[in-house]
Amino acid sequence: MANPFRRWSAELKQTFTGDPESRPEWVGRLADGDDAGYFPPSSAVWAVHGSTTTIVAGVRALLMQALHPGALAGVWDHSRFREDPLGRLAGTIRWIFTVTYGSTGAARAASAWVSRMHESVSGEFTDGHGVARSYSAADPELLRWVHIAFMDAFLSANQRYGRQVDGDAYVREWAQAGRLMGVAAPPESEAAMRTELREWHRRGELRADARVREVLAFIRNPPLPGSQLKGYRVIFSAAVDSLEPEFRELLGLRRSRFPRLTRAGVRVVLGIVRIGLGRVRPSEQAALRRIERLRTASR
Template sequence: MDTVDVGLFGPGSVTWKLHQEPILFVAGLRSLYLQALHPRAMAGVAQNSNYRQDAWGRLLRTAEYVGTTVYGTTDEAERAGRRLRRLHARMTAIDPATGERFRIDEPDLLRWVHVTEVESFLDTARRAGVPLDADEVDRYYTEQRRTAALVGLAPETVPGTAAEVTDYYQRIRPELRMTREAAETALFLTAPPLPWKLSLPARIGLNLGPPRWAYLGIAGTALALLPSWARRLYGGLGLPTTALSADVTVRALRLALTALPRDWREGPMQRAAKERAAQLTATAGTTG
């Protein structure tokens, strides 16, 4: 009998517990604001990506990749990782400070993107009210070393606990700064072009104020959720009141999202993974 494959994590993982939360779309935006503060990483994106022309397509592809690594089968996750590694292996960029050409799959750059992404997922979820104790937080970081391996990192070189993530940020902060590319990217993230189906009515004179203002509110919340040192790099004061306001907003948004019907909150990959997990449970029950 074939073994049921629940992927890299499975129903007992903190990863599945966390990634079922629709509030993580705010975390994804937070991670992009944070990643832009690394000049070399930002140069790699700016010189190799058409994100300005295809912002929403790139966002959907990124979301699909994350969904595959979290909820896909082991084979699907590994194939997604191989495709990403092949893509990155072909890309280089010019360091804006030194003029040096570098590969964008350098371990230091891959590690920066990985840590900012998983830390954003975790921090946003906890501040939105997702109940996770300290042990679960460390388990999540340890579990996510598996996704780090997919992009080509040695798992042991990636922070695997909250304390290690804190230490990592302390070490890398001297390398971070606001550059022109970071400022332009942050502005673009805050006011991107609307998706085609929303932009079309605007061309024929219909008012799209509510969607635009709603997105601006989400982008402002993502910025306010950044660590205080990152907000200061963006020119903010980093005051505690900013963080408190973001906490209140993201908690309210999570409550609104979790009130939506389950079919609206769960994508096809998540539903398929749950079906495989249920099959695994049923199989274990018949053989126990």
Template sequence: MADDPDPGYFGPRSVTWQVHSDPMMWIAGIRALYLQALHPRAVRAVMQNSDFRKDAWGRLLRTADFVGTLSYGTKDAAEQAGARVRRIHALLTADDPRTGERFGIDDPELLLWVHCAEIDSYLTVARRSGLWMSEDQADRYVAEHRVDARLVGLDEAKVPASVAGLAAYFDAVRPQLAATEDARTVDDFLRRPPTPALLVPARALVWRRVARLAYASLPPYAHELYGRPAPAANTVDRRLTRTGTALRRIPARVRWQLPPRHILRAIDRLGPETRPAPHTLREGTAILGGPQRTHGQ
């Protein structure tokens, strides 16, 4: 281990360090896709610039790699990952589905929507599935991720820094949301992704249940837009808690062996005492530190 290892932009005392080690983040990521698809411009950008229907698993793994790099990688690795995203976005455009206007993928409005949908999904699924955190820690989590926003090209000062700020953002953007044809394509894809014949039974047994749970955890207005009745909140909470309890029983070292393995690399870099332990949120120790900053940020 290096004499002065780089903890990255969050570090072991942050809320993010604990939350992003939780296995329910995979379900939260699928929820984020459902939510993101309700912004007509954002989903059009994906449809016109992505081969997600042919490379769904690759896209999910690349997203997981990006989130893992920002959460557990070094500052340099996070900066490089953000720079790659900014370079790609700067080159891409799409057509507005309503006006036909050509717009850039690096439009701050779109970047902010994607960011907020992700952070809201991670926080919502974690808390509703039984991962305890205080209100202050929830606010801290939202504020920590202004780092992510900066790395993809947003002005941190314009990004929600609390749970209340996040809620106010969604209230403001809701009139722009709609279940367009593109959104329904994403919805259909997530419910029935193309699968080799031999894996169709597994899709029915595992994936469909995961996708249904992710969809069920959406806010009521999202269910209304998609045109399917929202399940009772307490029923969804019970399902999320049962699933979270079952997944958390899998030993962390087994779970963390799955790609992209950023957590294990962070532990190797920083030492075994930095091993993520979400129970420290209840003890209050995870809020004493915070995102690691560099000079001038």
């Protein structure tokens, strides 16, 4: 009989990386390259993205991004999120970790690949004011929304459930990822980022309609292995609790009746996940090998 922990660990790695060994071929290539990359090991980006709080952040980012009807239309019309949600997750993780841990060349190449994939993403949607509009994944507004919603989610989840980092440093550093994806003058402070989010809401650009409710139902109950469902329910509740009240209300979600219990529970779940995935992720290990190789060569 297979070891139950090993079986569970393999299922967990399959969920996050698409590979039960947690070593997709692109991870090994992060050891290649001729520079240390955009973000050193001492950066706020490494601190946030190396934490398992990114799991809560991923759920929060999906909830937030669904509120912009243009961004949601792109996912609805062009993504296979229903048929292959884990494949989409693995692709997103690949881009995040390549930009975080890869050389500058690898980060630029990964971002250019995503941009090419987005070239065919276009269509029409009804905006928050009921006006029919066309969209393209390269639209400055949509690029900005996705970047800021992502950045907000990762920083907020870390601040609530992980070790504290300098929020301004994280926003300033991760602005480079936004620029790689074509975001013009992304915010470079936590206050500026949160002000932009509130302005989208204040202007009525966001909406929750039947599509949002269907996506929300999918996010609430994704097709995960049975061994992960109880833990995911805690993670989903933690993501909802982390939302600002105005966004939670727009989504029609309620905060947990016992937020302290949720906070304690998600920390336990994330600790178990870290054991299953490994305390130091393979992508981080590959980056450290590249950095050490460059240091040795420069001596």
